[in-house]
Amino acid sequence: MNTVEKVIIKNFEGVYEPAEDSWLMVNHLPFFKGSVLEIGCGSGIISINLAKRGNQVTAVDINPKAIEATKINSTKNNVELEIIEGNMFSKLKNRKFDTIVCNPPYLPPTDRYNDPELSLAVEGGATGTEFTLKLLKEANNFLQKNGSIYIIQSSRMSEFKTEWSEEIIRQEKYFFERLSLVRFFAR
């Protein structure tokens, strides 16, 4: 078990274990309050932290084991989340949120992972960017006017451009990559 800012997370087989990218988001997301959608909640670490700060949080993951883990971890931490099993925005028709957060799968394909749930958690498409680009393309339909999207990016992804304005909130260097927490917002 890991304890971060009074949040207790139990790890489950087949569910992404919180790592540097998860902590980057938990520790450096700016303060905001309102409705938040997390795409790809994994163990629930980020959603639970945001709920503890007083946000109304909807946590989505495509992996049923992550959904189960988030349910158990939110109960352990005495927070209420709306927890939805689904593919990105597919179960959220006509919903809008003040903020969207995502620590996405961002690596190009690798044969290092022969575990399908781990591949789903870390591999973001042919150049590592495809998942993030899809999210940023569709997010406009689910974001309130003046809302922000916070996403983790890695130096191992290819460069990409979008219609959104960008602001780097925090960068951290590791031996094998540089991770950034980036805010996307409407111009």
Ligand SMILES: C[S@@+](CC[C@H](N)C(=O)[O-])C[C@H]1O[C@@H](n2cnc3c(N)ncnc32)[C@H](O)[C@@H]1O
């Ligand atoms: C890098 S992990 C992040 C987990 C957790 N938020 C954290 O930071 O520790 C990415 C998560 O995205 C989920 N995921 C992958 N593809 C998805 C999709 N199409 N829709 C929703 N979730 C997805 C994976 O199952 C995984 O739990």
